[in-house]
Amino acid sequence: NVATGIRSHQIRYDRSTRLPDDLSDALIFNRINKSGLTNRIVDVRAEIKREKERYVNRKQERKDLSHELKHAAQVIKRLTDECNKLMVEKFGKLVxxxxxxxxxxxxxxxxxxxxxxxxxxxxxxxxxxxxxxxx
The missing domain is CATH 1.20.5 (Single alpha-helices involved in coiled-coils or other helix-helix interfaces)
Structure with missing residues (x-):
């Protein structure tokens, strides 16, 4: 089985009751299969849209977590410096x-x-x- 993408300009809808003489380059669908494929295309596009939204959300979450990490590191550094300063004031040296x-x-x-x-x-x-x- 091989899956191939087909663009809309490559599709020709033939209403005639007779088939062409050369069908070697043709892919033939009846109406039921065509509507099924159309529905599947709509589903796939919706799924792709959901995946893109999920990707954007994950990217934003990662960005937010990165900012939170930087902020937490700054707070830890500030508190460590303050603690060291208080130790020097109280004990005369770092302990x-x-x-x-x-x-x-x-x-x-x-x-x-x-x-x-x-x-x-x-x-x-x-x-x-x-x-x-x-x-």
């Missing part, structure tokens, strides 16, 4: 927040360990006093 968070967590762990040791010492002293009192 890596990940290390600072790790230090805070380690400080809390050390504080809990110290409380545990103090509670253990207090328990030991209480038990020692109890043994001395009972003896």
């Amino acid at each position: 890596q927040l990940e290390k600072l968070e790790g230090a805070i967590v380690n400080l809390q762990i050390e504080e809990l360990k110290q409380r545990l040791d103090d509670a253990g010492d207090e328990y030991y002293n209480t038990m020692t006093q109890y043994e001395v009192y009972n003896d």
Whole structure:
């Protein structure tokens, strides 16, 4: 099967009841097939139009997303610069927040360990006093 495009000037509608002598270069359709082809042409044109609209919409969405990405990058840069400025004002230098968070967590762990040791010492002293009192 081979699909070939045919332009309207290449189509000839013959109402005569007799067929031409040479049909080698002809493509013959009856009325039903012709109307079916006409309907299909209309459908294909509508589909092409929808695809073009969809393409234009996707292109616009991509353009909008690109602008949003640039805007978000500018906002991130501005906030990073502001954060760095505030860090310099507060600490006198730039501080890596990940290390600072790790230090805070380690400080809390050390504080809990110290409380545990103090509670253990207090328990030991209480038990020692109890043994001395009972003896």
